[in-house]
Amino acid sequence: MTKYSLELKLKAVLTYLEGMDSFRTVANQFNISLTPLKQWVAHYKEHGIDGLMSTYTNYDISFKMDVLNYMNDFGVSSTHAAAVYNIASPSTITNWLKQLEEYGVDALETKKKGRPSMKKETKKKPVEG
Structure with missing residues (x-):
């Protein structure tokens, strides 16, 4: 884009x-x-x-549900809801709706992106005895 x-x-x-x-x-x-x-x-x-203004935001699950409930309660489009909730792209809301319909509320939970961090190795103490 x-x-x-x-x-x-x-x-x-x-x-x-x-x-x-x-x-x-x-x-x-x-x-x-x-x-x-x-x-x-x-x-x-x-x-x-x-x-x-352009922003990048991770939305929490309760915010996503508020937006989807607003659309459902008032029968508005994702474009209208995006404007009301100041979400940059209406397709973001459309994706949330698809996730909710296909996989349920848990699918709206934000997932970490990228590689998992490397855990630091713990040094083992030599056994004394």
Whole structure:
């Protein structure tokens, strides 16, 4: 996925919110795809400039369930829920939903990524006697 600067995101969003041009026109003007622009506008409307800042977060299981319950209770899309909860990508929520449906709540538990750390060897004391 292409990374866009905060400055570009903000300019594109504000241009769209001026109300003079359509999503497609603004997307073409800034040479960006339509989908990210729509997501940026939704995030900006919910959270202001903070909604446009890139973040990487590990979400705990209770947060994930809150988001999924919100979607279920209000019948909203993952795109809408992502904007409300300030989650960068709606596909993250879609993945949580699939995990929940296929494997249950335990599948939403965050798993450690990468190699396991090497355990330090304990030095054995020679047996005296």
